[in-house]
Amino acid sequence: MNSSLIQDPRSEAIPVQVEVRQGEPATDSVDRSKAYLHAGHLFVSSTPTAITTILGSCVAVSLWDPERRIGGLNHYLLPNRVGSGLSSPRFGNVAIARLVDDIIALGASPRRLQAKIFGGACILAAFDGARTHLGQSNVQIAREILNRREVPIAAQAVGGQRGRKVIFHTDEGVAWVKLL
Amino acid sequence: MGQAKILLVDDSKTTLFMEEMILKADYALVRASDGEEALVVAAAERPDLVLLDVVMPKMDGFEVCRRLRDSEACKETPIIMVTTRGEAENMEKGYANGCSDYIAKPFKSLELLTKVKNYLEQ
Numbered sequence: 001m002n003s004s005l006i007q008d009p010r011s012e013a014i015p016v017q018v019e020v021r022q023g024e025p026a027t028d029s030v031d032r033s034k035a036y037l038h039a040g041h042l043f044v045s046s047t048p049t050a051i052t053t054i055l056g057s058c059v060a061v062s063l064w065d066p067e068r069r070i071g072g073l074n075h076y077l078l079p080n081r082v083g084s085g086l087s088s089p090r091f092g093n094v095a096i097a098r099l100v101d102d103i104i105a106l107g108a109s110p111r112r113l114q115a116k117i118f119g120g121a122c123i124l125a126a127f128d129g130a131r132t133h134l135g136q137s138n139v140q141i142a143r144e145i146l147n148r149r150e151v152p153i154a155a156q157a158v159g160g161q162r163g164r165k166v167i168f169h170t171d172e173g174v175a176w177v178k179l180l
Numbered sequence: 181m182g183q184a185k186i187l188l189v190d191d192s193k194t195t196l197f198m199e200e201m202i203l204k205a206d207y208a209l210v211r212a213s214d215g216e217e218a219l220v221v222a223a224a225e226r227p228d229l230v231l232l233d234v235v236m237p238k239m240d241g242f243e244v245c246r247r248l249r250d251s252e253a254c255k256e257t258p259i260i261m262v263t264t265r266g267e268a269e270n271m272e273k274g275y276a277n278g279c280s281d282y283i284a285k286p287f288k289s290l291e292l293l294t295k296v297k298n299y300l301e302q
Contacts, residue, residue, distance in 0.1 A: 180276065
Protein backbone atom coordinates (compact mmCIF):
# COMPACT_ATOMS: atom_id res chain seq x y z
CA MET A 1 0.00 0.00 0.00
CA ASN A 2 1.19 3.50 -0.74
CA SER A 3 1.47 6.04 2.02
CA SER A 4 2.24 9.53 0.92
CA LEU A 5 2.27 13.19 1.77
CA ILE A 6 -0.24 14.89 -0.48
CA GLN A 7 -0.38 18.53 -1.43
CA ASP A 8 -3.63 19.53 -3.07
CA PRO A 9 -2.57 22.26 -5.53
CA ARG A 10 -6.08 23.70 -5.61
CA SER A 11 -6.20 24.31 -1.88
CA GLU A 12 -5.24 27.91 -1.45
CA ALA A 13 -7.84 28.94 1.08
CA ILE A 14 -6.69 26.36 3.61
CA PRO A 15 -3.16 24.97 3.63
CA VAL A 16 -3.25 21.23 3.10
CA GLN A 17 -0.84 18.88 4.78
CA VAL A 18 -2.14 15.41 4.26
CA GLU A 19 -0.77 12.16 5.48
CA VAL A 20 -3.39 9.81 4.20
CA ARG A 21 -3.55 7.32 1.40
CA GLN A 22 -4.77 8.35 -2.01
CA GLY A 23 -7.43 6.49 -3.92
CA GLU A 24 -9.21 3.44 -2.60
CA PRO A 25 -7.86 0.54 -0.56
CA ALA A 26 -6.83 -2.73 -2.16
CA THR A 27 -8.31 -5.89 -0.78
CA ASP A 28 -6.37 -7.08 2.27
CA SER A 29 -6.57 -9.93 4.73
CA VAL A 30 -8.64 -8.12 7.35
CA ASP A 31 -12.31 -9.02 7.37
CA ARG A 32 -13.98 -5.64 7.86
CA SER A 33 -17.61 -4.76 8.15
CA LYS A 34 -18.71 -1.97 5.88
CA ALA A 35 -20.70 1.12 6.82
CA TYR A 36 -21.79 4.14 4.81
CA LEU A 37 -21.93 7.31 6.88
CA HIS A 38 -24.64 9.81 5.96
CA ALA A 39 -24.47 13.51 6.72
CA GLY A 40 -25.44 14.24 10.30
CA HIS A 41 -24.37 10.85 11.62
CA LEU A 42 -21.36 9.31 13.31
CA PHE A 43 -20.06 5.79 13.75
CA VAL A 44 -17.58 4.27 16.20
CA SER A 45 -16.44 0.66 16.38
CA SER A 46 -14.08 -1.59 18.27
CA THR A 47 -14.31 -4.24 15.54
CA PRO A 48 -12.67 -3.73 12.13
CA THR A 49 -14.95 -1.59 10.00
CA ALA A 50 -14.45 0.34 6.76
CA ILE A 51 -16.54 3.52 7.05
CA THR A 52 -17.22 5.34 3.77
CA THR A 53 -18.55 8.84 3.31
CA ILE A 54 -18.67 11.47 0.55
CA LEU A 55 -17.92 15.11 1.30
CA GLY A 56 -18.28 18.43 -0.47
CA SER A 57 -18.38 21.44 1.83
CA CYS A 58 -19.21 19.07 4.70
CA VAL A 59 -16.44 17.87 6.99
CA ALA A 60 -15.67 14.50 8.57
CA VAL A 61 -13.42 14.01 11.60
CA SER A 62 -11.92 10.62 12.45
CA LEU A 63 -10.64 9.56 15.86
CA TRP A 64 -8.46 6.56 16.58
CA ASP A 65 -6.94 4.92 19.63
CA PRO A 66 -3.86 3.04 18.33
CA GLU A 67 -3.53 0.83 21.41
CA ARG A 68 -7.12 -0.38 21.63
CA ARG A 69 -7.55 -0.11 17.82
CA ILE A 70 -10.90 1.60 18.22
CA GLY A 71 -11.90 4.17 15.61
CA GLY A 72 -14.76 6.40 14.61
CA LEU A 73 -15.86 8.96 12.06
CA ASN A 74 -18.47 11.71 11.92
CA HIS A 75 -19.89 13.78 9.01
CA TYR A 76 -21.39 17.20 9.67
CA LEU A 77 -22.93 19.92 7.51
CA LEU A 78 -22.64 23.14 9.48
CA PRO A 79 -20.03 24.33 11.99
CA ASN A 80 -22.08 25.43 14.97
CA ARG A 81 -25.44 24.75 16.51
CA VAL A 82 -27.12 28.11 16.75
CA GLY A 83 -29.66 29.43 19.22
CA SER A 84 -31.96 26.91 20.78
CA GLY A 85 -31.85 24.55 17.81
CA LEU A 86 -31.83 20.81 18.34
CA SER A 87 -28.51 19.41 19.56
CA SER A 88 -27.73 17.38 16.48
CA PRO A 89 -24.55 15.86 15.04
CA ARG A 90 -25.44 17.73 11.84
CA PHE A 91 -23.46 20.54 13.54
CA GLY A 92 -19.68 20.31 13.97
CA ASN A 93 -19.54 21.34 17.60
CA VAL A 94 -22.07 18.66 18.52
CA ALA A 95 -20.72 15.97 16.15
CA ILE A 96 -17.13 16.23 17.38
CA ALA A 97 -18.02 16.31 21.08
CA ARG A 98 -20.29 13.29 20.59
CA LEU A 99 -17.61 11.40 18.65
CA VAL A 100 -15.11 11.96 21.48
CA ASP A 101 -17.65 10.88 24.08
CA ASP A 102 -18.72 7.78 22.12
CA ILE A 103 -15.21 6.51 21.42
CA ILE A 104 -14.23 6.95 25.08
CA ALA A 105 -17.39 5.12 26.13
CA LEU A 106 -16.28 2.25 23.89
CA GLY A 107 -12.98 1.99 25.78
CA ALA A 108 -10.59 4.39 24.03
CA SER A 109 -8.31 6.54 26.13
CA PRO A 110 -8.65 10.31 25.68
CA ARG A 111 -4.87 10.60 26.05
CA ARG A 112 -4.18 8.30 23.10
CA LEU A 113 -6.70 9.70 20.63
CA GLN A 114 -5.47 10.84 17.22
CA ALA A 115 -7.63 12.88 14.85
CA LYS A 116 -7.81 13.42 11.11
CA ILE A 117 -9.91 16.04 9.31
CA PHE A 118 -11.40 15.66 5.82
CA GLY A 119 -13.51 17.75 3.44
CA GLY A 120 -14.43 21.44 3.59
CA ALA A 121 -14.16 22.07 -0.14
CA CYS A 122 -15.56 25.08 -1.96
CA ILE A 123 -16.17 24.05 -5.51
CA LEU A 124 -16.16 27.46 -7.10
CA ALA A 125 -13.42 28.36 -9.52
CA ALA A 126 -14.35 32.02 -9.10
CA PHE A 127 -13.93 32.03 -5.32
CA ASP A 128 -11.31 34.67 -4.59
CA GLY A 129 -10.65 33.92 -0.95
CA ALA A 130 -12.04 37.29 0.15
CA ARG A 131 -14.62 35.67 2.40
CA THR A 132 -14.64 32.65 4.67
CA HIS A 133 -16.65 29.94 2.97
CA LEU A 134 -18.71 27.21 4.60
CA GLY A 135 -16.05 24.54 4.09
CA GLN A 136 -13.43 26.65 5.86
CA SER A 137 -15.77 27.29 8.78
CA ASN A 138 -16.47 23.56 9.04
CA VAL A 139 -12.73 22.80 9.15
CA GLN A 140 -12.00 25.61 11.60
CA ILE A 141 -14.51 24.36 14.16
CA ALA A 142 -12.87 20.93 14.05
CA ARG A 143 -9.44 22.42 14.67
CA GLU A 144 -10.73 24.55 17.55
CA ILE A 145 -12.58 21.76 19.32
CA LEU A 146 -9.82 19.18 18.88
CA ASN A 147 -7.29 21.69 20.17
CA ARG A 148 -9.51 22.46 23.15
CA ARG A 149 -9.90 18.73 23.90
CA GLU A 150 -6.11 18.29 23.42
CA VAL A 151 -6.54 15.71 20.67
CA PRO A 152 -3.61 15.91 18.23
CA ILE A 153 -4.45 16.28 14.52
CA ALA A 154 -2.39 13.62 12.79
CA ALA A 155 -3.42 14.49 9.22
CA GLN A 156 -5.74 16.66 7.18
CA ALA A 157 -7.17 16.49 3.67
CA VAL A 158 -9.17 19.71 3.55
CA GLY A 159 -10.09 22.67 1.37
CA GLY A 160 -9.65 22.83 -2.36
CA GLN A 161 -12.30 22.76 -5.06
CA ARG A 162 -13.12 19.06 -5.26
CA GLY A 163 -15.32 16.70 -3.35
CA ARG A 164 -13.81 13.72 -1.58
CA LYS A 165 -14.66 10.10 -0.98
CA VAL A 166 -13.22 8.99 2.36
CA ILE A 167 -12.81 5.41 3.55
CA PHE A 168 -11.67 5.10 7.16
CA HIS A 169 -10.48 1.82 8.66
CA THR A 170 -11.36 1.80 12.35
CA ASP A 171 -8.85 -0.92 13.24
CA GLU A 172 -5.72 0.65 11.76
CA GLY A 173 -6.65 4.35 11.73
CA VAL A 174 -5.84 4.66 8.05
CA ALA A 175 -7.90 6.95 5.84
CA TRP A 176 -8.11 6.58 2.10
CA VAL A 177 -9.09 9.76 0.28
CA LYS A 178 -10.14 9.96 -3.34
CA LEU A 179 -10.61 13.39 -4.91
CA LEU A 180 -13.85 13.45 -6.91
CA MET B 181 -28.04 44.41 -8.20
CA GLY B 182 -31.16 42.20 -8.30
CA GLN B 183 -31.79 38.99 -6.43
CA ALA B 184 -29.78 35.96 -7.42
CA LYS B 185 -31.81 33.49 -9.46
CA ILE B 186 -32.08 29.81 -8.51
CA LEU B 187 -33.40 27.04 -10.74
CA LEU B 188 -35.24 24.39 -8.70
CA VAL B 189 -35.48 21.04 -10.48
CA ASP B 190 -37.59 18.27 -8.97
CA ASP B 191 -40.45 16.04 -10.09
CA SER B 192 -41.89 16.11 -6.56
CA LYS B 193 -44.28 19.00 -6.04
CA THR B 194 -43.82 18.59 -2.30
CA THR B 195 -40.06 19.04 -2.53
CA LEU B 196 -40.40 22.02 -4.89
CA PHE B 197 -42.88 23.63 -2.49
CA MET B 198 -40.58 23.05 0.47
CA GLU B 199 -37.57 24.52 -1.35
CA GLU B 200 -39.65 27.52 -2.40
CA MET B 201 -40.77 28.17 1.17
CA ILE B 202 -37.17 28.16 2.36
CA LEU B 203 -35.67 30.28 -0.43
CA LYS B 204 -38.33 32.63 -1.76
CA ALA B 205 -37.66 35.45 0.71
CA ASP B 206 -34.07 35.84 -0.45
CA TYR B 207 -33.92 34.66 -4.06
CA ALA B 208 -35.74 34.77 -7.37
CA LEU B 209 -36.89 31.24 -8.20
CA VAL B 210 -37.62 29.42 -11.45
CA ARG B 211 -38.77 25.81 -11.61
CA ALA B 212 -38.61 22.69 -13.72
CA SER B 213 -40.32 19.38 -13.02
CA ASP B 214 -38.12 17.06 -15.09
CA GLY B 215 -34.67 16.92 -16.62
CA GLU B 216 -35.61 17.98 -20.14
CA GLU B 217 -37.52 20.98 -18.88
CA ALA B 218 -34.56 21.89 -16.67
CA LEU B 219 -32.27 22.18 -19.69
CA VAL B 220 -34.75 24.43 -21.49
CA VAL B 221 -35.36 26.65 -18.46
CA ALA B 222 -31.65 26.89 -17.69
CA ALA B 223 -30.86 28.06 -21.23
CA ALA B 224 -33.61 30.68 -21.12
CA GLU B 225 -33.20 31.91 -17.53
CA ARG B 226 -29.45 31.55 -16.97
CA PRO B 227 -29.75 30.87 -13.22
CA ASP B 228 -27.03 31.75 -10.71
CA LEU B 229 -27.41 28.37 -8.98
CA VAL B 230 -29.22 25.09 -9.67
CA LEU B 231 -30.80 22.80 -7.05
CA LEU B 232 -31.08 19.50 -8.89
CA ASP B 233 -32.97 16.35 -7.89
CA VAL B 234 -31.29 13.03 -8.75
CA VAL B 235 -34.15 10.66 -9.59
CA MET B 236 -36.51 12.13 -12.20
CA PRO B 237 -38.48 10.88 -15.19
CA LYS B 238 -37.09 11.20 -18.73
CA MET B 239 -33.58 12.15 -17.65
CA ASP B 240 -31.91 11.65 -14.26
CA GLY B 241 -30.12 14.41 -12.38
CA PHE B 242 -26.65 13.10 -13.21
CA GLU B 243 -27.32 13.39 -16.95
CA VAL B 244 -28.91 16.83 -16.50
CA CYS B 245 -25.85 17.92 -14.53
CA ARG B 246 -23.49 16.73 -17.26
CA ARG B 247 -25.49 18.54 -19.95
CA LEU B 248 -25.68 21.74 -17.91
CA ARG B 249 -21.91 21.66 -17.48
CA ASP B 250 -21.56 21.35 -21.26
CA SER B 251 -23.92 24.30 -21.84
CA GLU B 252 -22.97 27.93 -22.27
CA ALA B 253 -25.62 28.98 -19.72
CA CYS B 254 -24.42 26.83 -16.81
CA LYS B 255 -20.84 25.77 -17.46
CA GLU B 256 -19.67 27.56 -14.28
CA THR B 257 -22.94 27.74 -12.35
CA PRO B 258 -22.93 26.09 -8.91
CA ILE B 259 -25.05 22.93 -9.06
CA ILE B 260 -26.16 21.42 -5.75
CA MET B 261 -27.66 17.96 -6.12
CA VAL B 262 -30.57 17.05 -3.86
CA THR B 263 -30.50 13.36 -2.96
CA THR B 264 -32.33 10.91 -0.79
CA ARG B 265 -30.28 9.12 1.86
CA GLY B 266 -29.92 6.03 -0.32
CA GLU B 267 -28.74 8.03 -3.31
CA ALA B 268 -26.07 9.82 -1.30
CA GLU B 269 -23.86 6.75 -1.60
CA ASN B 270 -23.84 7.29 -5.38
CA MET B 271 -22.73 10.89 -5.23
CA GLU B 272 -19.35 9.94 -6.61
CA LYS B 273 -21.27 9.86 -9.89
CA GLY B 274 -22.65 13.32 -9.18
CA TYR B 275 -19.16 14.77 -8.86
CA ALA B 276 -18.03 12.90 -11.97
CA ASN B 277 -20.80 14.69 -13.84
CA GLY B 278 -19.80 18.10 -12.53
CA CYS B 279 -21.92 18.87 -9.48
CA SER B 280 -20.56 21.38 -6.96
CA ASP B 281 -22.00 19.94 -3.78
CA TYR B 282 -24.92 17.86 -2.53
CA ILE B 283 -27.50 17.86 0.23
CA ALA B 284 -29.48 14.82 1.33
CA LYS B 285 -33.19 14.84 2.14
CA PRO B 286 -34.57 15.37 4.67
CA PHE B 287 -32.70 18.60 5.34
CA LYS B 288 -33.34 21.55 7.65
CA SER B 289 -34.09 24.98 6.22
CA LEU B 290 -30.94 26.39 7.82
CA GLU B 291 -28.82 23.74 6.10
CA LEU B 292 -30.22 24.46 2.64
CA LEU B 293 -30.03 28.23 3.11
CA THR B 294 -26.44 28.05 4.35
CA LYS B 295 -25.32 25.84 1.44
CA VAL B 296 -27.02 28.12 -1.09
CA LYS B 297 -25.62 31.30 0.46
CA ASN B 298 -22.17 29.77 0.48
CA TYR B 299 -22.21 29.63 -3.31
CA LEU B 300 -24.13 32.83 -4.07
CA GLU B 301 -22.76 35.39 -1.66
CA GLN B 302 -19.18 35.63 -2.83
